[in-house]
Amino acid sequence: xxxxxxxxxxxxxxxxxxxxxxxxxxxxxxxxxxxxxxxxxxxxxxxxxxxxxxxxxxxxxxxxxxxxxxxxxxxxxxxxxxxxxxxxxxxxxxxxxxxxxxxxxxxxxxxxxxxxxxxxxxxxxxxxxxxxxxxxxxxxxxxx
Numbered sequence: 201x202x203x204x205x206x207x208x209x210x211x212x213x214x215x216x217x218x219x220x221x222x223x224x225x226x227x228x229x230x231x232x233x234x235x236x237x238x239x240x241x242x243x244x245x246x247x248x249x250x251x252x253x254x255x256x257x258x259x260x261x262x263x264x265x266x267x268x269x270x271x272x273x274x275x276x277x278x279x280x281x282x283x284x285x286x287x288x289x290x291x292x293x294x295x296x297x298x299x300x301x302x303x304x305x306x307x308x309x310x311x312x313x314x315x316x317x318x319x320x321x322x323x324x325x326x327x328x329x330x331x332x333x334x335x336x337x338x339x340x341x342x343x344x
Contacts, residue, residue: 213269214257214292216242218283221295222260223249226281260292 216238223245224230231248235241246253265283268276269290276283282296309317 213266213290214260215294216253218260218292218295219253219256220245222256222281225295225297260295265292 219242220238227249229245229248231244233241233244235244242253246256249256260281260283262278264278265276269285269292272287274285274287276285276292277298279298282298283292284294284296285291286293
């Protein structure tokens with residue numbers, strides 16, 4: 201009698217909901233319908249993209265994601281998608297689009313903007329005495 205073949209780790213660690221969201225949000229395919237269970241929904245979405253649930257789980261459960269989940273991260277972003285992880289079980293519960301930061305670049309100010317900025321800074325300095333002037337004034341009062 202042979203023991204049953206072990207399931208791959210990815211099938212134990214990626215929920216059906218995550219598979220559905222991967223197909224919808226990352227692959228861009230949405231299937232309309234009314235399903236009784238999340239497994240049926242995931243199966244319908246997998247069939248729509250000509251794949252199986254296990255193949256999609258293998259796409260989600262990459263070595264980098266596995267490493268991050270094993271270290272206890274609550275969210276994992278690999279550039280393609282953002283995965284929410286249920287800890288301490290380490291199960292990927294949903295998939296979202298990756299977070300992209302805007303890159304702010306330094307802007308070169310024109311002469312007019314530089315004059316305005318210089319005036320603004322000068323007014324600010326005139327309103328508040330410099331730290332050295334304030335400390336010298338306080339020291340003079342303390343001696344009296």
